Amino acid sequence: MNDIACTYGGDREQTLIAYLYNDIDPAERSIFDAHLVMCSRCRRDLDALDGVRTQLARWSPPEPDFESIRNPRSAPRQTPGALSSLKGAHQSLSWRAVPIWAQVAAALLFLGVSAAIANLDVRYDQNGLTVRTGWSKAVNSTATTANTPADANRAAGDAPWRAELTALEAQLRSEIRSARAAAASVPTRSAAATDADVLRRVHALIDESERKQQRELALRVAEVFRDVNAQRQADLTKIDRNLAFIQNSTGVEILKQREATNYLMKVSQRR
Amino acid sequence: MTWTDEELVARSISGDADSFNELVLRWERPIYALAYRTIGREEDARDVCQETFLRAFRALPGFRGQAKFSSWLYRIALNLCRDWVRRERRAPVVQAPENVDLIELAAAEEPSESIEDLVARKDLMKAVERAMALLPEEQRTAIILKEYHGLTFQEIADLVGCPLSTVKTRLYQGLTVIRRELARKAKT
Numbered sequence: 287m288n289d290i291a292c293t294y295g296g297d298r299e300q301t302l303i304a305y306l307y308n309d310i311d312p313a314e315r316s317i318f319d320a321h322l323v324m325c326s327r328c329r330r331d332l333d334a335l336d337g338v339r340t341q342l343a344r345w346s347p348p349e350p351d352f353e354s355i356r357n358p359r360s361a362p363r364q365t366p367g368a369l370s371s372l373k374g375a376h377q378s379l380s381w382r383a384v385p386i387w388a389q390v391a392a393a394l395l396f397l398g399v400s401a402a403i404a405n406l407d408v409r410y411d412q413n414g415l416t417v418r419t420g421w422s423k424a425v426n427s428t429a430t431t432a433n434t435p436a437d438a439n440r441a442a443g444d445a446p447w448r449a450e451l452t453a454l455e456a457q458l459r460s461e462i463r464s465a466r467a468a469a470a471s472v473p474t475r476s477a478a479a480t481d482a483d484v485l486r487r488v489h490a491l492i493d494e495s496e497r498k499q500q501r502e503l504a505l506r507v508a509e510v511f512r513d514v515n516a517q518r519q520a521d522l523t524k525i526d527r528n529l530a531f532i533q534n535s536t537g538v539e540i541l542k543q544r545e546a547t548n549y550l551m552k553v554s555q556r557r
Numbered sequence: 558m559t560w561t562d563e564e565l566v567a568r569s570i571s572g573d574a575d576s577f578n579e580l581v582l583r584w585e586r587p588i589y590a591l592a593y594r595t596i597g598r599e600e601d602a603r604d605v606c607q608e609t610f611l612r613a614f615r616a617l618p619g620f621r622g623q624a625k626f627s628s629w630l631y632r633i634a635l636n637l638c639r640d641w642v643r644r645e646r647r648a649p650v651v652q653a654p655e656n657v658d659l660i661e662l663a664a665a666e667e668p669s670e671s672i673e674d675l676v677a678r679k680d681l682m683k684a685v686e687r688a689m690a691l692l693p694e695e696q697r698t699a700i701i702l703k704e705y706h707g708l709t710f711q712e713i714a715d716l717v718g719c720p721l722s723t724v725k726t727r728l729y730q731g732l733t734v735i736r737r738e739l740a741r742k743a744k745t
Contacts, residue, residue: 300725303732307703309710338736342704344678345685347593350603352585508676 292327294318302328306335562626569617577617581610584627587706588634594701595638597690605641609634624715631706632716635698642694688738696731699724 292298296314304310305318322329560568560579568576588609593602612633620629689697698717702708703724714721 297722299729300722303725303728304710307710307728334736335732338732338739339704341681341685341739342700342735345594345682345689347590347602348599350589350593350599350606352589505676505679512676 292325294321294325294328298328302331302335306332306339563622566617566620566622566626569614570620577614580613580626584630585610587627588630590705591631591634591701592638594689594705595635595698596641597686601641605634605637608637612637628712628716631702631708635716639694684739684742685735688735688742691738692731692734695719696727696734699727700731700735703728 294301296317301310301314301318305315310318318328322332560576562580562583565576565580565583569580585606589602589606592605592609593599596602596605609630613630616633620626624632689700692700695717699713702713702716703710708716710721710724713724717724
Protein backbone atom coordinates (compact mmCIF):
# COMPACT_ATOMS: atom_id res chain seq x y z
CA MET A 287 0.00 0.00 0.00
CA ASN A 288 3.01 2.28 0.47
CA ASP A 289 3.53 2.52 -3.25
CA ILE A 290 0.72 5.05 -3.65
CA ALA A 291 2.37 8.06 -5.27
CA CYS A 292 2.74 11.14 -3.09
CA THR A 293 2.99 14.38 -5.01
CA TYR A 294 4.08 16.62 -2.13
CA GLY A 295 6.64 19.10 -3.40
CA GLY A 296 8.78 19.59 -0.26
CA ASP A 297 10.62 17.16 1.95
CA ARG A 298 7.78 14.83 2.83
CA GLU A 299 9.31 13.14 5.89
CA GLN A 300 10.44 16.35 7.54
CA THR A 301 7.13 18.05 6.90
CA LEU A 302 5.25 15.05 8.28
CA ILE A 303 7.29 15.23 11.50
CA ALA A 304 6.89 18.99 11.80
CA TYR A 305 3.15 18.64 11.24
CA LEU A 306 2.92 15.75 13.68
CA TYR A 307 4.51 17.76 16.50
CA ASN A 308 2.78 20.98 15.50
CA ASP A 309 6.19 22.62 15.25
CA ILE A 310 5.68 23.91 11.72
CA ASP A 311 5.57 27.22 9.92
CA PRO A 312 1.90 28.34 9.46
CA ALA A 313 2.30 28.75 5.69
CA GLU A 314 3.79 25.30 5.35
CA ARG A 315 1.02 23.92 7.53
CA SER A 316 -1.64 25.33 5.20
CA ILE A 317 0.06 23.81 2.18
CA PHE A 318 0.37 20.45 3.88
CA ASP A 319 -3.25 20.62 5.09
CA ALA A 320 -4.34 21.00 1.45
CA HIS A 321 -2.04 18.16 0.44
CA LEU A 322 -3.43 15.85 3.11
CA VAL A 323 -6.91 16.16 1.66
CA MET A 324 -5.60 14.71 -1.60
CA CYS A 325 -2.95 12.23 -0.37
CA SER A 326 -4.17 9.08 1.37
CA ARG A 327 -0.62 7.84 1.88
CA CYS A 328 0.38 10.88 3.93
CA ARG A 329 -2.88 10.68 5.88
CA ARG A 330 -2.19 7.07 6.72
CA ASP A 331 1.41 7.74 7.72
CA LEU A 332 0.35 10.64 9.87
CA ASP A 333 -2.24 8.50 11.64
CA ALA A 334 0.29 5.74 12.20
CA LEU A 335 2.91 8.11 13.61
CA ASP A 336 0.28 9.68 15.82
CA GLY A 337 -0.54 6.18 17.09
CA VAL A 338 3.14 5.61 17.87
CA ARG A 339 3.16 8.84 19.87
CA THR A 340 0.15 7.65 21.84
CA GLN A 341 1.97 4.45 22.69
CA LEU A 342 5.17 6.29 23.56
CA ALA A 343 3.22 8.46 25.96
CA ARG A 344 2.47 5.39 28.06
CA TRP A 345 6.14 4.78 28.78
CA SER A 346 6.95 6.34 32.11
CA PRO A 347 10.16 5.76 34.04
CA PRO A 348 9.96 4.18 37.48
CA GLU A 349 9.67 6.62 40.35
CA PRO A 350 13.10 6.93 41.94
CA ASP A 351 13.98 7.83 45.51
CA PHE A 352 14.76 11.49 44.88
CA GLU A 353 15.97 11.88 48.46
CA SER A 354 18.90 9.64 47.61
CA ILE A 355 19.68 11.87 44.64
CA ARG A 356 19.61 14.99 46.79
CA ASN A 357 21.47 13.32 49.64
CA PRO A 358 23.73 10.57 48.31
CA ARG A 359 24.70 9.47 51.83
CA SER A 360 21.32 7.82 52.17
CA ALA A 361 21.58 6.09 48.78
CA PRO A 362 21.84 2.31 48.84
CA ARG A 363 24.41 2.08 46.02
CA GLN A 364 26.62 4.59 44.32
CA THR A 365 29.34 4.61 41.76
CA PRO A 366 32.51 5.52 43.61
CA GLY A 367 33.21 8.65 41.60
CA ALA A 368 29.78 10.11 41.90
CA LEU A 369 29.50 9.29 45.56
CA SER A 370 32.77 10.71 46.74
CA SER A 371 32.54 13.87 44.71
CA LEU A 372 28.94 14.56 45.59
CA LYS A 373 29.65 13.94 49.25
CA GLY A 374 32.23 16.69 49.18
CA ALA A 375 29.79 19.10 47.63
CA HIS A 376 27.12 18.18 50.12
CA GLN A 377 29.45 18.64 53.05
CA SER A 378 30.15 22.17 51.97
CA LEU A 379 26.45 22.75 51.32
CA SER A 380 25.40 21.29 54.66
CA TRP A 381 27.76 23.59 56.60
CA ARG A 382 26.21 26.54 54.81
CA ALA A 383 22.82 25.20 55.75
CA VAL A 384 23.59 25.47 59.52
CA PRO A 385 21.56 28.35 60.98
CA ILE A 386 23.35 31.57 61.81
CA TRP A 387 22.57 31.35 65.54
CA ALA A 388 24.17 27.92 65.71
CA GLN A 389 27.25 29.18 63.91
CA VAL A 390 27.52 32.10 66.40
CA ALA A 391 27.11 29.74 69.35
CA ALA A 392 29.80 27.48 67.94
CA ALA A 393 32.13 30.44 67.45
CA LEU A 394 31.56 31.64 71.03
CA LEU A 395 32.21 28.18 72.42
CA PHE A 396 35.38 27.96 70.37
CA LEU A 397 36.56 31.32 71.71
CA GLY A 398 35.78 30.30 75.29
CA VAL A 399 37.68 27.05 74.98
CA SER A 400 40.63 28.79 73.35
CA ALA A 401 40.73 31.40 76.11
CA ALA A 402 40.66 28.74 78.80
CA ILE A 403 43.41 26.69 77.18
CA ALA A 404 45.58 29.76 76.79
CA ASN A 405 44.96 30.69 80.48
CA LEU A 406 43.97 34.14 79.38
CA ASP A 407 44.80 36.89 81.84
CA VAL A 408 42.80 40.06 81.30
CA ARG A 409 43.88 43.03 83.38
CA TYR A 410 42.63 46.60 83.50
CA ASP A 411 44.85 48.96 85.54
CA GLN A 412 46.66 52.29 85.35
CA ASN A 413 48.49 51.08 82.28
CA GLY A 414 45.22 50.42 80.57
CA LEU A 415 43.84 47.10 79.38
CA THR A 416 46.33 44.23 79.38
CA VAL A 417 45.72 40.83 77.93
CA ARG A 418 48.24 38.11 78.63
CA THR A 419 48.37 34.39 78.04
CA GLY A 420 50.36 31.57 79.62
CA TRP A 421 50.26 29.72 82.91
CA SER A 422 53.52 30.94 84.49
CA LYS A 423 53.02 34.61 83.80
CA ALA A 424 49.73 34.63 85.65
CA VAL A 425 51.29 33.04 88.72
CA ASN A 426 54.29 35.38 88.66
CA SER A 427 52.20 38.46 88.35
CA THR A 428 50.08 37.37 91.32
CA ALA A 429 53.20 36.74 93.39
CA THR A 430 54.73 40.10 92.56
CA THR A 431 51.64 42.09 93.34
CA ALA A 432 52.02 41.44 97.10
CA ASN A 433 55.67 42.42 97.31
CA THR A 434 55.28 46.15 98.00
CA PRO A 435 52.68 48.10 100.00
CA ALA A 436 51.82 50.12 96.92
CA ASP A 437 51.24 46.97 95.02
CA ALA A 438 49.21 45.62 97.90
CA ASN A 439 47.02 48.72 97.83
CA ARG A 440 46.64 48.41 94.10
CA ALA A 441 45.78 44.75 94.55
CA ALA A 442 43.14 45.71 97.07
CA GLY A 443 41.77 48.24 94.59
CA ASP A 444 41.78 45.57 91.85
CA ALA A 445 40.05 43.03 94.06
CA PRO A 446 36.57 43.33 92.48
CA TRP A 447 38.09 42.91 89.02
CA ARG A 448 40.11 39.96 90.16
CA ALA A 449 37.11 38.36 91.81
CA GLU A 450 35.10 38.78 88.66
CA LEU A 451 37.91 37.37 86.56
CA THR A 452 38.27 34.42 88.89
CA ALA A 453 34.55 33.81 88.73
CA LEU A 454 34.70 34.03 84.95
CA GLU A 455 37.59 31.60 84.88
CA ALA A 456 35.74 29.19 87.14
CA GLN A 457 32.66 29.46 84.99
CA LEU A 458 34.66 28.83 81.81
CA ARG A 459 36.36 25.85 83.38
CA SER A 460 33.08 24.34 84.50
CA GLU A 461 31.62 24.89 81.04
CA ILE A 462 34.63 23.26 79.44
CA ARG A 463 34.32 20.32 81.83
CA SER A 464 30.64 19.92 81.00
CA ALA A 465 31.38 20.27 77.27
CA ARG A 466 34.05 17.58 77.54
CA ALA A 467 31.68 15.32 79.46
CA ALA A 468 29.02 15.89 76.82
CA ALA A 469 31.51 15.19 74.05
CA ALA A 470 32.55 11.97 75.77
CA SER A 471 28.96 10.79 76.06
CA VAL A 472 28.13 11.55 72.40
CA PRO A 473 29.92 8.55 70.84
CA THR A 474 28.00 6.13 73.07
CA ARG A 475 24.69 7.71 72.23
CA SER A 476 25.53 8.02 68.55
CA ALA A 477 26.62 4.38 68.50
CA ALA A 478 23.26 3.41 69.94
CA ALA A 479 21.51 5.68 67.46
CA THR A 480 23.55 4.20 64.63
CA ASP A 481 22.52 0.68 65.66
CA ALA A 482 18.89 1.75 65.73
CA ASP A 483 19.30 3.40 62.34
CA VAL A 484 20.88 0.29 60.86
CA LEU A 485 18.12 -1.86 62.33
CA ARG A 486 15.47 0.48 60.94
CA ARG A 487 17.10 0.48 57.52
CA VAL A 488 17.37 -3.31 57.52
CA HIS A 489 13.69 -3.52 58.41
CA ALA A 490 12.88 -1.07 55.64
CA LEU A 491 14.96 -3.06 53.15
CA ILE A 492 13.24 -6.30 54.15
CA ASP A 493 9.81 -4.65 53.86
CA GLU A 494 10.72 -3.24 50.48
CA SER A 495 11.99 -6.63 49.32
CA GLU A 496 8.78 -8.31 50.47
CA ARG A 497 6.69 -5.70 48.69
CA LYS A 498 8.68 -6.25 45.51
CA GLN A 499 8.22 -10.01 45.77
CA GLN A 500 4.48 -9.59 46.30
CA ARG A 501 4.30 -7.28 43.32
CA GLU A 502 6.26 -9.70 41.21
CA LEU A 503 4.07 -12.60 42.33
CA ALA A 504 0.89 -10.68 41.53
CA LEU A 505 2.28 -9.79 38.14
CA ARG A 506 3.22 -13.39 37.40
CA VAL A 507 -0.20 -14.65 38.54
CA ALA A 508 -1.89 -12.09 36.32
CA GLU A 509 0.30 -13.13 33.41
CA VAL A 510 -0.52 -16.80 33.98
CA PHE A 511 -4.25 -15.96 34.08
CA ARG A 512 -3.91 -14.06 30.87
CA ASP A 513 -1.98 -16.87 29.19
CA VAL A 514 -4.51 -19.45 30.38
CA ASN A 515 -7.38 -17.33 29.09
CA ALA A 516 -5.64 -16.85 25.77
CA GLN A 517 -5.00 -20.60 25.49
CA ARG A 518 -8.62 -21.35 26.46
CA GLN A 519 -9.86 -18.93 23.85
CA ALA A 520 -7.62 -20.49 21.22
CA ASP A 521 -8.81 -24.01 22.18
CA LEU A 522 -12.46 -22.96 22.01
CA THR A 523 -11.92 -21.47 18.59
CA LYS A 524 -10.22 -24.66 17.46
CA ILE A 525 -13.04 -26.81 18.81
CA ASP A 526 -15.62 -24.60 17.09
CA ARG A 527 -13.74 -24.90 13.84
CA ASN A 528 -13.49 -28.69 14.14
CA LEU A 529 -17.18 -28.98 15.00
CA ALA A 530 -18.06 -26.90 11.98
CA PHE A 531 -15.85 -29.09 9.83
CA ILE A 532 -17.48 -32.26 11.18
CA GLN A 533 -20.93 -30.81 10.63
CA ASN A 534 -20.00 -29.92 7.08
CA SER A 535 -18.58 -33.37 6.43
CA THR A 536 -21.64 -35.03 7.92
CA GLY A 537 -23.94 -32.83 5.86
CA VAL A 538 -22.07 -33.68 2.72
CA GLU A 539 -22.20 -37.40 3.53
CA ILE A 540 -25.94 -37.24 4.22
CA LEU A 541 -26.45 -35.41 0.95
CA LYS A 542 -24.46 -38.04 -0.91
CA GLN A 543 -26.41 -40.89 0.72
CA ARG A 544 -29.71 -39.15 -0.05
CA GLU A 545 -28.70 -38.77 -3.68
CA ALA A 546 -27.65 -42.42 -3.80
CA THR A 547 -30.94 -43.48 -2.23
CA ASN A 548 -32.91 -41.39 -4.71
CA TYR A 549 -30.96 -42.86 -7.57
CA LEU A 550 -31.55 -46.40 -6.35
CA MET A 551 -35.28 -45.72 -5.93
CA LYS A 552 -35.51 -44.24 -9.44
CA VAL A 553 -33.69 -47.27 -10.89
CA SER A 554 -35.88 -49.74 -8.99
CA GLN A 555 -39.07 -47.92 -10.12
CA ARG A 556 -37.98 -48.12 -13.80
CA ARG A 557 -37.55 -51.87 -13.47
CA MET B 558 7.53 34.29 45.17
CA THR B 559 8.61 32.04 42.32
CA TRP B 560 12.03 32.76 40.92
CA THR B 561 12.94 31.99 37.34
CA ASP B 562 15.75 29.54 36.66
CA GLU B 563 18.01 32.37 35.63
CA GLU B 564 17.33 34.29 38.85
CA LEU B 565 18.01 31.19 40.91
CA VAL B 566 21.24 30.64 39.00
CA ALA B 567 22.33 34.21 39.74
CA ARG B 568 21.52 33.79 43.43
CA SER B 569 23.35 30.45 43.54
CA ILE B 570 26.43 32.01 41.98
CA SER B 571 26.38 34.67 44.67
CA GLY B 572 26.49 31.94 47.31
CA ASP B 573 22.86 31.20 48.10
CA ALA B 574 22.83 27.41 48.52
CA ASP B 575 19.04 27.33 48.93
CA SER B 576 18.63 28.66 45.41
CA PHE B 577 20.66 25.83 43.99
CA ASN B 578 18.63 23.37 46.05
CA GLU B 579 15.52 24.90 44.49
CA LEU B 580 16.98 24.32 41.03
CA VAL B 581 17.68 20.69 41.95
CA LEU B 582 14.11 20.21 43.17
CA ARG B 583 12.79 21.79 40.00
CA TRP B 584 14.86 19.79 37.53
CA GLU B 585 15.69 16.46 39.20
CA ARG B 586 12.62 14.71 37.80
CA PRO B 587 13.12 15.68 34.12
CA ILE B 588 16.84 14.97 34.31
CA TYR B 589 16.26 11.57 35.92
CA ALA B 590 13.60 10.74 33.30
CA LEU B 591 15.96 11.75 30.51
CA ALA B 592 18.74 9.59 31.95
CA TYR B 593 16.46 6.62 32.55
CA ARG B 594 14.98 6.67 29.07
CA THR B 595 18.42 7.06 27.52
CA ILE B 596 20.30 4.36 29.42
CA GLY B 597 17.45 2.20 30.69
CA ARG B 598 18.81 1.38 34.15
CA GLU B 599 17.23 2.86 37.21
CA GLU B 600 20.28 2.98 39.46
CA ASP B 601 22.61 4.22 36.76
CA ALA B 602 20.05 6.86 35.81
CA ARG B 603 20.04 8.00 39.42
CA ASP B 604 23.83 8.21 39.43
CA VAL B 605 23.79 10.19 36.19
CA CYS B 606 21.21 12.52 37.71
CA GLN B 607 23.40 13.11 40.79
CA GLU B 608 26.48 13.63 38.69
CA THR B 609 24.63 16.08 36.46
CA PHE B 610 23.75 18.34 39.37
CA LEU B 611 27.20 17.98 40.85
CA ARG B 612 28.81 19.09 37.60
CA ALA B 613 26.29 21.87 37.23
CA PHE B 614 27.06 23.06 40.76
CA ARG B 615 30.78 23.10 40.06
CA ALA B 616 30.43 24.76 36.68
CA LEU B 617 27.82 27.26 37.80
CA PRO B 618 30.24 30.20 38.16
CA GLY B 619 31.13 29.71 34.49
CA PHE B 620 27.51 29.71 33.34
CA ARG B 621 27.00 32.95 31.50
CA GLY B 622 23.43 32.45 30.39
CA GLN B 623 24.19 32.00 26.68
CA ALA B 624 21.63 29.20 26.69
CA LYS B 625 18.67 28.46 28.94
CA PHE B 626 19.65 26.84 32.22
CA SER B 627 17.53 23.80 31.32
CA SER B 628 19.31 23.39 27.98
CA TRP B 629 22.65 23.66 29.74
CA LEU B 630 21.56 21.04 32.27
CA TYR B 631 20.24 18.75 29.52
CA ARG B 632 23.54 19.04 27.72
CA ILE B 633 25.46 17.95 30.82
CA ALA B 634 23.07 15.03 31.38
CA LEU B 635 23.24 13.94 27.73
CA ASN B 636 27.03 14.01 27.77
CA LEU B 637 27.03 11.86 30.88
CA CYS B 638 24.56 9.44 29.29
CA ARG B 639 26.69 9.27 26.17
CA ASP B 640 29.75 8.54 28.32
CA TRP B 641 27.80 5.81 30.09
CA VAL B 642 26.72 4.17 26.84
CA ARG B 643 30.25 4.28 25.48
CA ARG B 644 31.74 3.01 28.71
CA GLU B 645 29.31 0.14 28.87
CA ARG B 646 29.57 -0.36 25.09
CA ARG B 647 26.07 -1.68 24.82
CA ALA B 648 22.56 -0.72 23.99
CA PRO B 649 20.30 0.54 26.74
CA VAL B 650 19.04 -2.17 29.01
CA VAL B 651 15.36 -2.98 29.12
CA GLN B 652 14.14 -3.22 32.67
CA ALA B 653 10.74 -4.25 33.84
CA PRO B 654 9.14 -1.09 35.23
CA GLU B 655 8.48 -1.25 38.94
CA ASN B 656 6.33 1.78 39.42
CA VAL B 657 2.99 0.02 39.55
CA ASP B 658 1.98 -1.67 42.73
CA LEU B 659 -0.30 -4.47 41.59
CA ILE B 660 -1.20 -5.50 45.12
CA GLU B 661 -2.42 -2.02 46.04
CA LEU B 662 -4.20 -1.64 42.76
CA ALA B 663 -5.93 -4.98 43.09
CA ALA B 664 -6.90 -4.20 46.67
CA ALA B 665 -8.43 -0.85 45.83
CA GLU B 666 -12.21 -0.70 46.13
CA GLU B 667 -12.69 0.74 42.68
CA PRO B 668 -9.60 -0.04 40.66
CA SER B 669 -9.14 2.22 37.71
CA GLU B 670 -8.24 -0.71 35.47
CA SER B 671 -8.37 -4.48 35.70
CA ILE B 672 -5.34 -6.63 36.29
CA GLU B 673 -5.58 -7.76 32.66
CA ASP B 674 -5.51 -4.17 31.45
CA LEU B 675 -2.63 -3.44 33.76
CA VAL B 676 -0.66 -6.39 32.45
CA ALA B 677 -1.45 -5.32 28.89
CA ARG B 678 -0.26 -1.79 29.68
CA LYS B 679 2.94 -3.08 31.23
CA ASP B 680 3.46 -5.30 28.20
CA LEU B 681 3.12 -2.27 25.99
CA MET B 682 5.56 -0.30 28.12
CA LYS B 683 8.08 -3.11 27.84
CA ALA B 684 7.52 -3.26 24.10
CA VAL B 685 8.12 0.48 23.81
CA GLU B 686 11.27 0.19 25.90
CA ARG B 687 12.54 -2.65 23.75
CA ALA B 688 11.77 -0.77 20.56
CA MET B 689 13.50 2.34 21.91
CA ALA B 690 16.52 0.26 22.86
CA LEU B 691 16.84 -0.87 19.25
CA LEU B 692 17.28 2.69 17.99
CA PRO B 693 20.65 4.27 17.33
CA GLU B 694 21.63 6.67 20.09
CA GLU B 695 21.00 9.84 18.09
CA GLN B 696 17.47 8.78 17.05
CA ARG B 697 16.61 7.75 20.59
CA THR B 698 17.90 11.04 21.98
CA ALA B 699 15.88 13.05 19.45
CA ILE B 700 12.69 11.17 20.31
CA ILE B 701 13.23 11.48 24.06
CA LEU B 702 13.92 15.21 23.90
CA LYS B 703 10.97 15.89 21.62
CA GLU B 704 8.42 13.45 22.94
CA TYR B 705 9.05 13.57 26.67
CA HIS B 706 10.67 16.94 27.22
CA GLY B 707 8.85 19.00 24.64
CA LEU B 708 11.92 20.71 23.23
CA THR B 709 11.58 22.46 19.89
CA PHE B 710 13.42 21.11 16.86
CA GLN B 711 15.77 24.06 17.07
CA GLU B 712 16.51 23.46 20.76
CA ILE B 713 17.30 19.81 20.04
CA ALA B 714 19.52 20.81 17.13
CA ASP B 715 21.42 23.24 19.37
CA LEU B 716 21.68 20.69 22.13
CA VAL B 717 23.03 17.79 20.08
CA GLY B 718 24.90 19.98 17.62
CA CYS B 719 23.36 19.02 14.30
CA PRO B 720 21.24 20.76 11.63
CA LEU B 721 17.53 21.17 12.25
CA SER B 722 16.66 19.03 9.23
CA THR B 723 18.75 16.19 10.67
CA VAL B 724 16.73 16.29 13.87
CA LYS B 725 13.50 15.86 11.90
CA THR B 726 14.95 13.04 9.84
CA ARG B 727 16.15 11.24 12.96
CA LEU B 728 12.70 11.61 14.48
CA TYR B 729 10.99 10.26 11.39
CA GLN B 730 13.35 7.30 11.13
CA GLY B 731 13.15 6.53 14.82
CA LEU B 732 9.36 6.71 14.96
CA THR B 733 9.12 4.53 11.87
CA VAL B 734 11.28 1.84 13.48
CA ILE B 735 9.19 1.93 16.64
CA ARG B 736 5.99 1.76 14.60
CA ARG B 737 7.28 -1.32 12.79
CA GLU B 738 8.47 -2.99 15.99
CA LEU B 739 5.20 -2.39 17.81
CA ALA B 740 3.23 -3.69 14.83
CA ARG B 741 5.43 -6.79 14.72
CA LYS B 742 4.95 -7.33 18.43
CA ALA B 743 1.18 -6.95 18.10
CA LYS B 744 1.10 -9.72 15.49
CA THR B 745 2.97 -12.24 17.65
